Amino acid sequence: xxxxxxxxxxxxxxxxxxxxxxxxxxxxxASEEIKQYYPKPGWVEQDANEIWISVLTVLARxxxxxxxxxxxxxxxxxxxxxxxxxxxxxxxxxxxxxAIVWQSRQTQxxxxxxxxxxxxxxxxxxxxxxxxPYFSASKxxxxxxxxxxxxxxxxxxxxxxxxxxxxxxxxxxxxTHKTDVTNASxxxxxxxxSLTWDQDILQALNIPKSILPEVCSSSEIYGYTKPxxxxxxxxPISGIAGDQQAxxxxxxxxxxxxxxxxxxxxxxxxxxxGNQPVQSKNxxxxxxxxxxxxxxxxxxxxxVFVAGSSVQWLRDGLxxxxxxxxxxxxxxxxxxxxxxxxxxxxxxxxxxxxxxEAKGAIFGLTRGTNKKHFARSILESICYQxxxxxxxxxxxxxxxxxxxxxxxxxxxxNFLMQFQSDIINIDVNRPKITETTALGAAYLAGLAVGYxxxxxxxxxxxxxxxxxxxxxxxxDREKNIKGWQTAVKATIAYKPNQS
Numbered sequence: 387x388x389x390x391x392x393x394x395x396x397x398x399x400x401x402x403x404x405x406x407x408x409x410x411x412x413x414x415x416a417s418e419e420i421k422q423y424y425p426k427p428g429w430v431e432q433d434a435n436e437i438w439i440s441v442l443t444v445l446a447r448x449x450x451x452x453x454x455x456x457x458x459x460x461x462x463x464x465x466x467x468x469x470x471x472x473x474x475x476x477x478x479x480x481x482x483x484x485a486i487v488w489q490s491r492q493t494q495x496x497x498x499x500x501x502x503x504x505x506x507x508x509x510x511x512x513x514x515x516x517x518x519p520y521f522s523a524s525k526x527x528x529x530x531x532x533x534x535x536x537x538x539x540x541x542x543x544x545x546x547x548x549x550x551x552x553x554x555x556x557x558x559x560x561x562t563h564k565t566d567v568t569n570a571s572x573x574x575x576x577x578x579x580s581l582t583w584d585q586d587i588l589q590a591l592n593i594p595k596s597i598l599p600e601v602c603s604s605s606e607i608y609g610y611t612k613p614x615x616x617x618x619x620x621x622p623i624s625g626i627a628g629d630q631q632a633x634x635x636x637x638x639x640x641x642x643x644x645x646x647x648x649x650x651x652x653x654x655x656x657x658x659x660g661n662q663p664v665q666s667k668n669x670x671x672x673x674x675x676x677x678x679x680x681x682x683x684x685x686x687x688x689x690v691f692v693a694g695s696s697v698q699w700l701r702d703g704l705x706x707x708x709x710x711x712x713x714x715x716x717x718x719x720x721x722x723x724x725x726x727x728x729x730x731x732x733x734x735x736x737x738x739x740x741x742x743e744a745k746g747a748i749f750g751l752t753r754g755t756n757k758k759h760f761a762r763s764i765l766e767s768i769c770y771q772x773x774x775x776x777x778x779x780x781x782x783x784x785x786x787x788x789x790x791x792x793x794x795x796x797x798x799x800n801f802l803m804q805f806q807s808d809i810i811n812i813d814v815n816r817p818k819i820t821e822t823t824a825l826g827a828a829y830l831a832g833l834a835v836g837y838x839x840x841x842x843x844x845x846x847x848x849x850x851x852x853x854x855x856x857x858x859x860x861x862d863r864e865k866n867i868k869g870w871q872t873a874v875k876a877t878i879a880y881k882p883n884q885s
Contacts, residue, residue: 514672
């Protein structure tokens with residue numbers, strides 16, 4: 387009887403269950419959308435019980451669709467939207483408040499207070515992160531402040547905190563309270579050097595350690611599913627990683643200097659930096675990539691805020707295309723961008739500029755400019771922004787780029803991938819299986835139970851779809867990059883509301 391690995395991919399907008407076979411092939415996919423709540427401007431919340439029910443729904447549907455019995459599942463891996471925070475009652479298992487989503491800015495005041503207290507360099511040194519509402523720490527403090535007797539309940543050991551992986555593990559196993567190092571490293575409470583919850587930061591935020599989960603490696607048996615969830619079967623849950631780290635693992639970026647870039651609404655780029663954390667001087671985050679047995683691998687991470695969402699702007703805002711895929715043929719009708727640059731700073735500029743005041747800008751318009759230029763300039767902007775992140779990584783890590791692998795919805799666009807290769811002057815590798823996040827969780831789970839023997843066997847099951855090789859001349863590359871850098875400088879300089 388064939389056996390399989392099941393991955394739960396709990397994302398920001400949907401929950402998916404994906405079943406993989408030994409050759410890393412997708413056997414079944416089931417998906418369910420997740421509702422977002424916006425109680426006030428800038429606040430983003432979700433109902434943790436709704437997330438849990440969506441998981442049960444997709445698990446059942448994936449097994450039924452694939453006609454696979456529960457006893458054919460060798461292990462379960464979990465990958466999740468990172469930083470999103472849930473607090474629940476230990477006795478009842480009921481959440482005390484909505485899950486606060488990573489995107490939410492409702493804890494800005496708490497973060498401002500921490501900065502005013504001069505804690506920024508201490509926190510960055512210990513956690514690799516900057517003080518920001520993005521991370522879990524301020525969300526915990528906010529929930530404890532906004533529920534009746536929150537602080538007292540926490541101090542009386544009546545509450546549990548978890549990121550989404552912890553919450554799902556708790557529900558599936560009927561009480562196990564654990565997380566893995568990748569998710570712990572995104573809470574802003576975990577010391578990535580000593581691999582412990584940091585007492586100084588907990589004290590600064592007045593968060594009792596008793597509410598935090600036990601931190602484990604990314605590949606081990608954390609617990610077994612309750613028999614009533616899987617037709618009487620107790621299946622090991624044996625792989626956990628936050629979504630971006632799971633994608634790095636799913637792309638088999640096991641060597642120092644291996645990079646993956648996810649092209650979605652924004653871009654998330656991670657570089658494997660080996661067994662030592664690299665403190666960034668160029669606006670990147672230092673994070674844990676994974677831990678297997680006793681070996682910890684670290685990564686540098688950078689974000690492009692606006693990537694795929696700029697193509698949506700062409701479609702929904704400007705209405706110059708009907709479908710995203712039209713951007714490819716339109717772009718190919720031009721030899722080059724003819725001096726037109728779009729800097730899509732719709733929500734400010736991210737790595738390495740960190741200018742939250744910047745607004746989007748278009749340069750080089752002439753009477754001959756048309757929708758082809760807009761399509762091409764938008765796709766090029768995604769590649770330039772990714773180049774900026776990659777350059778910051780190379781400055782910090784001082785490592786040669788071993789490989790550059792891509793995933794996410796936009797990688798089907800061949801023009802985008804070719805221009806990315808041209809502009810960074812590195813081969814860009816697109817995998818056959820694009821479900822790299824779920825695949826990473828599956829690999830980690832399978833490794834722990836011997837489904838895959840070792841990293842070499844996993845590497846052998848990763849399949850290449852296409853390599854895009856740079857063919858732009860050095861002169862053209864330099865001219866294009868100079869044009870982009872000039873456009874970014876002008877964008878940053880343009881502050882109409884400042885005297």
